[in-house]
Amino acid sequence: MKIIVLNCGSSSIKYQLFDLPSKEVLAKGLVDKIGLKGSLIKHSRKDGTEVKLEGEILDHQIGIEYLLGILISEKYGSMKSLDEIQAVGHRVVHAGEKFNGSVYITPEVVAALEECIDLAPLHNPPNLKGIYSITKLLPEIPQVGVFDTAFHQTMPDYVYLYGIPYSLYEKYKIRRYGFHGSSHRYVSQRAAEMFGKKLEELKIITCHLGNGASIAAIKNGKSLDTSMGMTPIEGLMMGTRTGDLDIGAFIQIMNKEEIDIAIANTLVNKHSGMLGVSGVSSDMRDVEHAAAEGNARAKVTLEMYYYRIRKYIGAYAAAMGGVDVIVFTGGVGENDSMTRYLTTKDMEFMGLEFDQAKNEGLRGKEAILTKDDSRIKVMVIPTNEELVIALDTYEIVNSLK
Ligand SMILES: Nc1ncnc2c1ncn2[C@@H]1O[C@H](COP(=O)(O)OP(=O)(O)O)[C@@H](O)[C@H]1O
Ligand SMILES: CC(=O)OP(=O)(O)O
């Protein structure tokens, strides 16, 4: 069965064409700078054929028309006709309290996701544009929604409630939801396989460190807690997002700078985090480079970044009454040996014996980074959110038959 996986962001679409059940990726690519100057598609096929096409891509639907065109083109395509596509799976960031798993998309599901726009104003609108576009372009094809929030719906009420008047939760569903659920789910399952134990018997801390970053405490296979909250701003310091911030400080900033809600939102989402503190970049490699050249603000940015992760690891170990595995994933977690070392060193007191020889220089592949007799294992597991989406889509579409 051929399945397209779409991850529609505000100005980009990441896509992959899967063959299931073989799990083979037949093609993948990125439509970038949608609605901006210099929009383009980068596409690559299983056999290594690559192509970069520039064109006017004014909106998501045009972007999807382009990518479908490439998928069936004679020169770069992987299919003879669009009739070969049997399902489309979408990453949708926010599904509120309605869904604790992936679902077949119906008009009712679309309406429920539209209701979540206020909870994720930056993410849900482009995700929905992907669904609207496929509904128009391929109306007969079943679509499945795979939600970032779904995996964390197991969090108990004392974890997800904020200390605000309860009526605000009742009226507006203001509570913690958590994100990156497909990634936390995937790497925790892989960690159990690599450990050779059942997921239901393990206490796992998963650190998803990409541009957006979150940590989860997964006890007996269920998400107990995660660092992101109602929005993907809470928790770790990220590329451009603040992470945890005193609301009093935020009110002061709005007051002193005389900024409105829209600007304040941009400030905490796009101009903060590593970019805001360092003044250099939101990209870990650039900040590390600047720090190595002696840039003091870049150095303190890195220290802040590592420290927050350590603090959450300690908190989650206590919350779960112990930890068996700590997993690193996402662009930073998979590639950056310095981050892995500085966030887990000196933890012998809790039974973690880090092995720097195994860590140094390791990039983008599965590995265990602790000494063989270390009670707690530290692992690197490259995430694969697209595969999770493809597998869920496959299962749901098969169950419809
Ligand atoms: N070799 C590397 N060393 C350090 N950081 C890296 C490396 N490769 C990628 N990164 C970092 O990973 C981050 C992007 O993570 P990624 O998971 O790809 O992002 P996204 O959340 O957009 O999917 C960037 O901060 C980037 O600097
Ligand atoms: C929810 C979220 O933070 O997603 P991303 O990491 O893709 O920005």
Ligand SMILES: [Mg+2]
């Ligand atoms: Mg990612």
